[in-house]
Amino acid sequence: MEAMTALLTDVTVAEDRIRPHVRHTPVLRTEVAGRPVVLKLEHLQRTGSFKLRGALNALMSGERPQRVVTASGGNHGIGVATAAAILDLPATVYVPGTVPPDKARRIEAAGARLVRAGRTYAEAAAAARAAAAEPGAQYVEAYDDPVVIAGQATVAAEIVRDVPDVDTIAVAAGGGGLAAGTALGGDGRLTVAVEPERCNSLNAAFAAGEPVDAEVESIAASALGATRVGLAAFAVLSSHPVHSVLVRDDEILAARDRLWDEFRLAVEPAAAASFAAWLAGRVPGDLPCLVLCGANATWTP
Incomplete structure (x- = not known):
């Protein structure tokens, strides 16, 4: 309990520290095919991603x-x-x-x-x-650093305050920094960590019980292409409610295109991974929030 309190304090401190320089990104509460869902528009962050x-x-x-x-x-x-x-x-x-x-x-x-x-x-x-x-x-570590993870946790902290009835938060996972931050900032909600089938360092780590080298081959590899999930991230993810999900590249691209077609949201492939998993029925929850984490790619609808 003491360790958890310290971690949550780190997230609160991070929010206060970075607030003058980052955008509190909006959420979109909507329905797709009659299913309620919340989209966290983090691709609208300065720099085009949560990083x-x-x-x-x-x-x-x-x-x-x-x-x-x-x-x-x-x-x-x-x-x-x-x-x-x-x-x-x-x-x-x-x-x-x-x-x-x-x-x-x-x-x-x-x-x-x-x-x-x-x-x-x-x-x-x-x-x-x-x-x-x-x-x-x-x-500056990309993901394997508790201080970096605390910064990424501010995404989930915003979601929890803005839409408190969200019961699941789904994010794309590469090295695990955003997923670990979501587990920390999500206030006990289930974290769904989504990876491409052939770019799956977190899924491989869960299977092995520890971080291991994994294949890196995906349309989303430029954002999710960590060979091995971070030790700090894995320590958080293996001690919190986390569900690991895999999606195919064709599902990612179809989800990316649907985000544009239905909502005029232009995101990079990695950012569509959570939506792809939800469309495929792999994200549980009565009201899940899907984090659209980045938009730094050349893309024509």
Whole structure:
């Protein structure tokens, strides 16, 4: 109970800390085919994803560094670059060669130096950590850090206050930071962590009982392509009510297109994963909330 109280306090502190710099994103309460559902429009966040929340919380929670270093498949890098710019800090973002051009462009547009390193996120992260070993640098974790997780938990905290009758919160899961934050900020509600079938580090970790390497091959891999779920995230997720769900790439793309067709909501594939799982009947609850977590992709309906 003491540990839980401390974690919830961290979320409250994070909300107060980052509030001046982030948007309290809206929710849309609606029905699809007669089924009630709530959509959390986090893709309308500054930087086009939830990642700004965790990045700001990490950079504002300790001593001010001289410079910032991170690795990213795209969205986290945009978040860190923007957070660093807000705080007037120089930033370098390492990305794999597979980073989508639009995400690379947005990282540079936010003022960070972009460095391409390796083919996978893990290879880019190794290069970034080596660079961050220099004095004065702070490495900002994408998901495997309690402070980052507390920042991401502010998404769920907003949902709970805005729509208290929500009984389930579904999110896309990559390294597990948003899912863990949802478990912390959801005030006991069931967290549904949705992953592509072939990009499923959290599902693989649950099956093994610990984080393990997993395949990374999906239309949503640029956002959900963590090879292994974070240790800090897994510790939270394995001790809270969490339901792991897998969806196919074709289901993700169909859900993305339906969000546009029915609501004129333009999101990237990863952000449609929770909606895909709900459409397929894999998200339980009388009134689930589906987090649309990002919109940083080139997409034409």
